[in-house]
Amino acid sequence: MSENVTNVVIAGLGGQGVLKASDILADAAFACGYDVKKSEIHGMSQRGGSVTSDVRFGPQVLSPMVPDGSADFLVVLAEEETESARRHLRPGGVLIGPQSLGASSLPNRRSLNVALLGVLSVRLDLAVTAWHDAIRANLAEKLHETNLEAFAAGRRAARAK
Amino acid sequence: MEKTDRLLLSGNEAIALAASRLGVALGTGYPGTPSTEILENFSRLGGRAQWAPNEKVALEVGLGAAFAGARALVTMKHVGVNVAADPLFTAAYTGVTGALVLVSADDPGMASSQNEQDNRRYAVAAGIPMLEPSDSQEAYDYTALAVEMSERWRTVVMLRVTTRVCHSKTTVRPGPVSAPAAPSFYRDVKSRVMVPGYARRAHVRLRDRLDDIEAWNNAEGPNRTDWGPVEFGIIASGISYVHAREAMPTANVLKLGLTYPLPMETIREFVAKFKRTIVLEEGDPVLAEAIRAAGIRVESKPPMYRFGELTVARIRRILDGDTSPEAAPPPGKPPQLCQGCPHRTVFQTLHDLDCIVAGDIGCYTLGVLPPFEAMDTCVCMGASIGVGLGLRHTLPEAEARRVVSVIGDSTFVHSGITGLVEMAYNPPVSGHVVLILDNGTTAMTGLQEHPGTGRRLDHGAGRRLVLEDVARAAGADFVTVTDPTADLEAFKTLVAERLAAGVLSVIVCRRPCLLAARQIRQFSQETEGTAGHE
């Protein structure tokens, strides 16, 4: 079954919005009708330590955790976490990080997580409206505009490549 | 959220949703990862949810509600059940009239805990049925089943979840659930007053009840078999089940939902079909031991897989009989006290004064890490005071005088108060110094209220427990309240003086947690004037 499952790992440091990003991705995939499982370790993540979150979607997902070496996509929010997170990626898997944004500048650094989802979104077969709805559903209203812009910036950067 | 028939929920959200639909009259517990969000969500859904000072009190309140005929949900992390064990074991004798569901949230791998004890042992030891969901759908379904079983067999039921079940989000289609009965009192002294004469009979009733539940579990319990083409059997429960299915999709899998009392006949029939059957379970070999004790031949995992969580990869290794050393995952960046955290000043001071620090559990446990390295012991909630006193009683005088106990505000209310009573009742000759780190919240588990904050679970106003008054009443000689960040030198001098004085001293270090400060201000503004008391 695993051929039909898309595996995404999002990694970063506490406070960067790793869990927010994985919530948005999980909601977008769920709205598109997929079976979705999302897993992470909460706990001390507020205190700036490493955080990773796994999102898997497809017709049927069993384990909620992405087995090491089988992530199709690894989204890294903090460059210094890349090395330790790389083990999640399968051979030929795609690494997405701050560098993926290229020269495009973000309206707000705090939206980096959503901007990188924008980059990811170009590679995934999920309706853009589902992404937009998920962003709105997971963020306070006053943050909608900046984050929808960041998402669009991520998509532009990915297309420009 | 209730309108759609398909939801993406964490296990904790699913339990809360089920509880809300079941008309649970009271949800109570004490925060602890990974259980905390159950009551927070139950409250958001309109349920009556409250934090108790500790898990023992929570279970007792839940038991009272269930004696009244209501449905009660009591939540805690695995080590919380240690605290609640006393009422639990005898509640298994008394039984209940309504429903009493105890959620034990275990933490294999210790993502955020001081040990990885396997609480399935508690169900066996206390003699209460135990359900083990493997995803959020089952977390929802089994919460409803736990209530049903509790009412049908008049017993406490344990819903045993683990970190991955609590915190993973999976699909839930919430089904219909039964309606609660109206609470009312009737006298049932023989069941509820556990003097030896009544308790002896209650124990016999308890064993009979378990036999009855086992028969039901064999006939129609929440267990099922996934048949596969390969001549090989797997027995699994909880999160191990989904890992096992993914690791070996071709195997025959007996998936157990009610794991105490075990459906031994079902297991015997399953095992008889194959040459080989292995039990795949996280933590202790609880199922494997019980199945073997019943004379059924099953294989079990090698001892090295007793440690930590299971994963698909580890289950593949178990199936391959691979006991070669596992590659350790690269160490990520460890958490640390936030920049500007008030605990930092305290630990800098204790470091500078070369104190021997009997520590406790909370954010401040991070005081053990560099640059502070100012914690020498940390065992369980509340232990700082007792351990500090033991050190004081027995160390040579010069060392005894360096001993300090450090305890957070939530932890102090949870289980530090009796330590202070002990300090005054059996004082060390060198005196003692206790620092209560009052940051106005239970920061470690995600900023929950407690009696010392003066706000209740939903952040509305409640009566505030004044920590310094408690310390005085318990018999401390000197009680001082101070903001340790206001004047570093003054704080250091204060601690040094108290250490030298040889008296019983409590210093309440009061300064809000940086992350909580804004919400504390906001909540206090909202509740201003609505509080009827201090």
Ligand SMILES: Cc1ncc(C[n+]2csc(CCOP(=O)(O)OP(=O)(O)O)c2C)c(N)n1
């Ligand atoms: C018996 C038990 N219940 C719950 C927990 C989870 N837990 C660990 S520390 C803690 C409280 C921390 O609050 P506080 O003492 O105020 O310290 P802070 O984190 O705010 O610094 C809790 C609830 C536990 N370890 N043991």
Ligand code: SF4
């Ligand atoms: S969350 Fe609060 S108590 Fe915990 S380290 Fe940060 S500031 Fe300190």
